[in-house]
Amino acid sequence: MPAPLRHIETTETLPASADVVVIGGGIVGVFAAYYLAKRGMKVALIEKGRIGAEQSSRNWGWCRQQNRDARELPMATKSLDLWERFAADSGEDTGFRRCGLFYLSNDEAELAGWARWRDFARTVGVTTHMLDSAEASERGRATGRIWKGGVFSPTDGIADPANAAPAVARAIMALGGSMHQMCAARGIETEGGRLSAVVTEKGTIRTKLAVMAGGAWASSFCRQFGVRFPQASVRSSILSVSAGAEGLPDALHTAAVSVTRRGDGGYTLAISGRGRIDPTAQQLRFSRQFLPMFLRRWKSLSPGGLEGIRSGHESLTRWRLDEETPMERMRILDPATDASTIRLTHQRALDLFPELRKTTITAAWAGYIDSTPDGVPAIGELSEMPGLILAAGFSGHGFGIGPGAGHLIADLVTGEEPLVDPKPYHPDRLHASVWGKVANF
Numbered sequence: 398m399p400a401p402l403r404h405i406e407t408t409e410t411l412p413a414s415a416d417v418v419v420i421g422g423g424i425v426g427v428f429a430a431y432y433l434a435k436r437g438m439k440v441a442l443i444e445k446g447r448i449g450a451e452q453s454s455r456n457w458g459w460c461r462q463q464n465r466d467a468r469e470l471p472m473a474t475k476s477l478d479l480w481e482r483f484a485a486d487s488g489e490d491t492g493f494r495r496c497g498l499f500y501l502s503n504d505e506a507e508l509a510g511w512a513r514w515r516d517f518a519r520t521v522g523v524t525t526h527m528l529d530s531a532e533a534s535e536r537g538r539a540t541g542r543i544w545k546g547g548v549f550s551p552t553d554g555i556a557d558p559a560n561a562a563p564a565v566a567r568a569i570m571a572l573g574g575s576m577h578q579m580c581a582a583r584g585i586e587t588e589g590g591r592l593s594a595v596v597t598e599k600g601t602i603r604t605k606l607a608v609m610a611g612g613a614w615a616s617s618f619c620r621q622f623g624v625r626f627p628q629a630s631v632r633s634s635i636l637s638v639s640a641g642a643e644g645l646p647d648a649l650h651t652a653a654v655s656v657t658r659r660g661d662g663g664y665t666l667a668i669s670g671r672g673r674i675d676p677t678a679q680q681l682r683f684s685r686q687f688l689p690m691f692l693r694r695w696k697s698l699s700p701g702g703l704e705g706i707r708s709g710h711e712s713l714t715r716w717r718l719d720e721e722t723p724m725e726r727m728r729i730l731d732p733a734t735d736a737s738t739i740r741l742t743h744q745r746a747l748d749l750f751p752e753l754r755k756t757t758i759t760a761a762w763a764g765y766i767d768s769t770p771d772g773v774p775a776i777g778e779l780s781e782m783p784g785l786i787l788a789a790g791f792s793g794h795g796f797g798i799g800p801g802a803g804h805l806i807a808d809l810v811t812g813e814e815p816l817v818d819p820k821p822y823h824p825d826r827l828h829a830s831v832w833g834k835v836a837n838f
């Protein structure tokens with residue numbers, strides 16, 4: 398079942414040439430195209446399915462600094478400002494608001510970890526408040542329980558996954574950018590070892606610069622021209638319920654279940670970190686590199702089934718540019734939900750918030766979360782393919798930093814002062830071992 402998503406209309410006719418072609422209309426691709434169009438560049442955005450229809454509409458909507466890895470925190474902080482500025486500049490509504498994020502726990506070790514993060518965050522000017530038992534229980538009174546403690550990050554917020562990417566897409570079109578749905582980029586052409594065109598199912602666009610923001614499809618795309626991008630995906634299943642529950646926090650995390658208020662007044666319910674690994678040939682290929690990450694997270698992961706092979710996003714095949722590709726056979730990655738996770742999540746949410754008994758389930762869906770071996774996104778021009786900027790592997794936290802990632806991509810393309818230090822993101826780092834470098838989520 399697809400997640401709720403606002404649909405937008407785009408144009409059929411491709412331009413013959415563009416200053417930049419952005420491949421992929423998720424939150425990263427649309428923000429990259431937006432900042433490029435704002436700088437007066439002729440941008441074409443190519444999306445094989447619908448704008449926002451994969452991970453970018455299937456997430457919780459959290460835009461957080463809280464508990465971010467040090468390598469991503471500067472981008473997270475800048476992104477919160479950019480979410481606000483985007484609304485003011487474009488007049489479009491992504492549903493973003495700084496409602497603060499709230500975490501509750503009865504686990505001393507977890508609370509100690511949050512306190513350590515608070516101390517680190519202070520050193521870079523980010524404020525977050527540890528809550529003692531009385532404060533946590535008061536703020537979490539809708540649970541009717543006494544908690545050992547918690548944390549509240551007042552400057553963090555949420556945006557609406559059903560609206561965010563489409564809103565940015567509308568802003569791009571208002572700036573004169575061209576946008577094309579149901580149009581897969583099949584590959585690239587090169588001249589003198591540099592990118593010279595993007596080949597799509599509907600024609601070729603001549604360009605010297607392209608951005609590969611294809612989410613879970615990025616590695617199989619890069620493989621077509623011999624670039625090795627280690628990437629793996631995990632299937633996560635979540636659900637939404639209708640409006641009608643009163644007094645709940647806007648965004649609450651507990652180890653058992655997390656709850657986020659949606660733009661329609663309903664709630665998204667999910668279990669953090671829980672997912673299934675659907676084995677594919679690509680996963681086997683990169684398994685050694687993902688071992689450190691797997692050892693960190695294996696407790697919340699379980700084996701899946703044939704969904705990954707059926708979906709085709711981790712295909713090892715080489716395809717021709719003049720024939721249908723796996724991307725056209727799977728316009729929108731919409732894997733089957735894990736029914737037991739959906740049941741468990743709903744039950745835990747009803748236990749935590751009896752008020753949710755007034756609501757009904759409105760949708761349940763799954764999404765493939767694409768990850769790099771160290772859990773930090775890969776953003777940067779590929780050394781092996783000058784002219785092609787890779788921006789993928791957002792590792793389960795790319796929605797909130799979508800604006801910052803898009804801005805950084807535009808900076809790299811136009812050679813302007815980068816929004817944040819781009820070094821920690823460069824894809825070349827993934828040629829080395831990631832032992833000891835896996836991000837804390």
Ligand SMILES: Cc1cc2nc3c(=O)[nH]c(=O)nc-3n(C[C@H](O)[C@H](O)[C@H](O)COP(=O)(O)OP(=O)(O)OC[C@H]3O[C@@H](n4cnc5c(N)ncnc54)[C@H](O)[C@@H]3O)c2cc1C
Pocket residue numbers: 420421422423424425426443444445446447448449450451452453454455456457458459460461580581582583610611612613614615618633634635724728729763764765766788789790791792793794795796797798
């Ligand atoms: C259940 C779940 C919960 C999450 N919760 C959060 C959260 O609360 N906060 C947070 O920050 N992040 C969260 N995430 C992660 C976040 O959703 C992703 O990191 C982010 O959306 C990735 O954006 P993207 O643009 O890179 O990829 P996507 O949104 O997957 O977009 C990639 C797009 O590229 C298109 N594409 C691929 N290949 C081609 C091609 N060759 N030609 C044309 N188009 C192509 C695809 O069709 C797709 O639309 C969550 C993810 C899931 C699944």
